[in-house]
Amino acid sequence: MSPRSSQVELQCAHWGALHKKREPQWVWSYKQRQESLDKINFYLRNSEDGLTETLKHQCKMQLIHLDYLTGATPSSPGTPWFQPEPEVELNPCLFTGLRTGQFFKAHDEIRLSSSMAQSKCDQLLGTALAAEFAKQRKTARIDGERPSSVYETFTPYDKTTKRLAFLPGKVRRMDQSIDDRSSHRVITLEANEPADQLQPSVNELETMVIFLRDAMYDGAKAMRNPSHRAELIEFHHFFPTLIISIYHGAQARVLYGCFDGNQLEVQYTDVQQFTEDGFYDQIKGLLTWSLPFCLWDTTTIPRLASIIEEEESDECSTPAHGVARAYQPPQEAKANFMLVPPIEVLDTKAAAKSAKKTKKEMEKKQKESKKKQKQQKKMAYGLIKPRKK
Secondary structure, rough: HHHHHHHHHHHHHHHHHHHOOOOOHHHHHHHHHHHHHHHHHHHHHHOOOOOOOHHHHOOOOEEEOOOOOOOOOOOHHHHHHOOOOOOOOOHHHHHHEEEHHHHHHHHHHHHHHHHHHHHHHHHHHHHHHHHHHHHHHHHHOOOOOOOOOEEEEEOOOOOOOOOOOOOOOOEEEEOOOOOOOOEEEEEEEEEOOOOOOOOOHHHHHHHHHHHHHHHHHHHHHHHHHHHHHHOOOOOOOOOOEEEEEEEOOOOOEEEEEEEOOOOOOEEEEEOOOOOOOOOHHHHHHHHHHHEEEEEEEOOOOOOOOOOHHHHHHOOOOOOOOOOOOOOOOOOOOOOOEEOOOOOOOOOHHEEEEEHHHHHHHHHHHHHHHHHHHHHHHHHHOOOOOOOOO
């Protein structure tokens, strides 16, 4: 190789390094979060001893107990991404066939049947509950504050291994919320396992992590769309995911989580046991979580309370539980989503309109100035006579 050719190659390599296309900040952020979620999914999938303290430390996971009735976190601080809807009107006729049918008959059959018949009866319980969820969501009023009413059986696709993810149960996914500033998702999981009374299972957390990662993948794919490059589209920082788990033996639990890039925050309720006496109230309470309010604006980072605000909250009569605890939704909330607490949000649509308006005004002024200059030149050469005033 001649020294001339080697010098040309070095110059080309240097030019390519200088003019290398750099990735935007949001692309780098999404890649970092997806890699972190892949590590968490790897630890959860290969765990054999269940959800231990070592596994929590490896996954950087924070488990927070959640009140089933109010949705508050009285014991430790947590971000309330969802709030149950207290005013859910149910039709008693929907539960007539379920109460007199296979739902509670399965309990008597379990006592006198084998293990195979018991698992079959447990599957009927989960299917019956899922059917009632589907009926209620079709008849309920859906607006921008709640996730949309699309209800389908879905198995998430694992982007890393290029195969369908193995999940112990049937997953029914409701699409994300309708509002542009909300990326919340609601999922129903019919688990083929008994419930852990103390904490969520590894399979539930693995399902949540897979959907969190898929939500980031879909968000990055939408941002890369060439038709949106010239527009100001919403960039979501968080993808909260709520899971309603249905276990064997007519039991259920609600849990939701969110990943901020450093820590996986999971909030979970106690296991709810369905009985024949209070079945109507129990199924109504679970359906309030199936149609939740979507809280916080996922396009902005939550603002932390200052020291002065914390001192003022301590002086008040109400107990101060931090920024996100003990939240009461406002009564006159007319927006498509509720913010907890009030956050200063930049209206990107209004900013885009004002930018377009100013741009048009500048172009109009430039055209008028060019027109005046042409007229002055023509008048100087005598091509145009000045108008008489």
